[in-house]
Amino acid sequence: MAQTDVPDVVIGRLPIYxxxxxxxxxxxxxxxxxxxxxxxxxxxxxxxxKDLAHFGEFGKQGMGYEVNYLQQQIAQIxxxxxxxSVALVGIGDLGQAIxxxxxxxxxxxxxxxxxxxxxQKIGQNYNGKVIQDFNSIYQILPxxxxxxxxxxxxxxxxxxVAEKLIVAGIRxxxxxxxxxxxxxxxxxxxxxxxxxxxxxxxxYLDPLT
Amino acid sequence: MAQTDVPDVVIGRLPIYxxxxxxxxxxxxxxxxxxxxxxxxxxxxxxxxKDLAHFGEFGKQGMGYEVNYLQQQIAQIxxxxxxxSVALVGIGDLGQAIxxxxxxxxxxxxxxxxxxxxxQKIGQNYNGKVIQDFNSIYQILPxxxxxxxxxxxxxxxxxxVAEKLIVAGIRxxxxxxxxxxxxxxxxxxxxxxxxxxxxxxxxYLDPLT
DNA sequence: TAGATTGTTAATCGATTAACAATC
DNA sequence: TAGATTGTTAATCGATTAACAATC
Numbered sequence: 001m002a003q004t005d006v007p008d009v010v011i012g013r014l015p016i017y018x019x020x021x022x023x024x025x026x027x028x029x030x031x032x033x034x035x036x037x038x039x040x041x042x043x044x045x046x047x048x049x050k051d052l053a054h055f056g057e058f059g060k061q062g063m064g065y066e067v068n069y070l071q072q073q074i075a076q077i078x079x080x081x082x083x084x085s086v087a088l089v090g091i092g093d094l095g096q097a098i099x100x101x102x103x104x105x106x107x108x109x110x111x112x113x114x115x116x117x118x119x120q121k122i123g124q125n126y127n128g129k130v131i132q133d134f135n136s137i138y139q140i141l142p143x144x145x146x147x148x149x150x151x152x153x154x155x156x157x158x159x160x161v162a163e164k165l166i167v168a169g170i171r172x173x174x175x176x177x178x179x180x181x182x183x184x185x186x187x188x189x190x191x192x193x194x195x196x197x198x199x200x201x202x203x204y205l206d207p208l209t
Numbered sequence: 210m211a212q213t214d215v216p217d218v219v220i221g222r223l224p225i226y227x228x229x230x231x232x233x234x235x236x237x238x239x240x241x242x243x244x245x246x247x248x249x250x251x252x253x254x255x256x257x258x259k260d261l262a263h264f265g266e267f268g269k270q271g272m273g274y275e276v277n278y279l280q281q282q283i284a285q286i287x288x289x290x291x292x293x294s295v296a297l298v299g300i301g302d303l304g305q306a307i308x309x310x311x312x313x314x315x316x317x318x319x320x321x322x323x324x325x326x327x328x329q330k331i332g333q334n335y336n337g338k339v340i341q342d343f344n345s346i347y348q349i350l351p352x353x354x355x356x357x358x359x360x361x362x363x364x365x366x367x368x369x370v371a372e373k374l375i376v377a378g379i380r381x382x383x384x385x386x387x388x389x390x391x392x393x394x395x396x397x398x399x400x401x402x403x404x405x406x407x408x409x410x411x412x413y414l415d416p417l418t
Numbered sequence: 419t420a421g422a423t424t425g426t427t428a429a430t431c432g433a434t435t436a437a438c439a440a441t442c
Numbered sequence: 443t444a445g446a447t448t449g450t451t452a453a454t455c456g457a458t459t460a461a462c463a464a465t466c
Binding site (some may be wrong): 216218219252253255256259269270271272 | 456457458459460461464465466
């Protein structure tokens with residue numbers, strides 16, 4: 001297991017390698033090459049080989065990579081070869097959509113607890129789970145050893161909610177609130193911000209149309 | 210208006226600058242500085258000044274930036290100072306959540322048409338809009354001059370749907386399918402992939418817990 | 419004026435790309 | 443063997459950071 005620190009940007013590409021390998025596997029292909037992967041992803045083959053080199057040697061000269069083996073190896077590196085318990089915070093429209101989304105559970109991320117702070121919602125049954133009072137996170141999260149949270153709360157409370165989650169032991173947050181969180185570096189944060197993406201694209205669009 | 214090509218990575222930061230300026234404005238602050246913005250965003254002040262320098266001079270020495278003015282300028286640069294019509298393709302669980310989400314419309318991105326290919330859904334009224342047959346995109350999109358699409362379709366059909374959208378005149382796609390699209394470079398694509406983000410974070414988590 | 423902060427240039431840093439010996 | 447593709451080193455490229463004169 002490579003212990004020299006691997007750049008964030010490399011880690012960020014591993015999930016898409018994994019995704020692409022899964023597709024190749026589904027299509028029944030046994031071997032692939034850095035060239036083929038690069039073409040599918042629109043990046044250079046050298047970059048893929050360099051990225052993988054951080055973790056070991058996974059291919060054979062002249063042959064390329066065995067799809068199945070490389071997939072397993074990358075899954076292992078990402079800790080995607082196991083199940084993770086996840087807490088969902090905020091069960092408004094967005095939170096409900098997230099909890100419906102089956103893609104997480106199928107890939108090993110299971111929403112085990114749902115929190116909200118609305119007395120109307122607390123205690124209600126949602127998707128087979130009782131909605132818990134957000135104030136009880138200190139009782140619930142540590143005992144269940146949950147390290148990952150998905151935040152679907154208003155921007156106005158996002159920072160405060162995040163800080164409490166950290167106190168409760170959360171170490172990775174997938175943030176759906178369109179705000180930049182300021183948190184200690186030992187906590188990983190990834191933000192989903194569709195509006196930013198739309199604005200980024202509209203820059204390139206002809207404003208006259 | 211700066212015409213020398215600005216790096217993608219810079220354009221990608223402008224929306225978060227805009228977001229932060231809106232927050233400052235909401236809090237009633239009239240002036241800010243690259244230092245303050247940098248601290249809020251966890252990036253260096255020099256980077257912010259350098260980014261802005263691509264487009265002009267927006268500050269005053271010793272004073273910093275007028276929040277309102279800088280906000281307007283960045284909005285203009287991003288073409289976020291106008292309204293855009295958007296097509297939503299796919300009205301399953303995810304598409305429904307997206308169409309409910311009010312954040313887009315409030316920021317100028319209006320979902321004007323909804324497409325699906327399920328005969329059960331076509332013709333039904335959803336959120337005040339009649340769901341259109343995806344096969345009619347060639348009639349509808351060009352006449353309404355819609356350049357932006359949000360894709361919430363299965364991975365298996367994403368590539369094919371994207372290609373048809375381009376023929377119908379779409380030039381920017383916000384893709385929710387977890388797949389890497391291969392498209393001509395004159396089309397901008399941004400992908401929303403929560404699973405990739407979760408896997409990226411789980412890399413850093415202690416696998417033993 | 420003195421202090422602060424800009425816009426910009428130069429220095430540093432890191433990531434991508436090209437090239438190639440090794441070898442399946 | 444000849445062809446293909448790896449892993450890796452060296453060269454290039456681009457982005458971030460540091461520093462500072464200009465000036466509000």
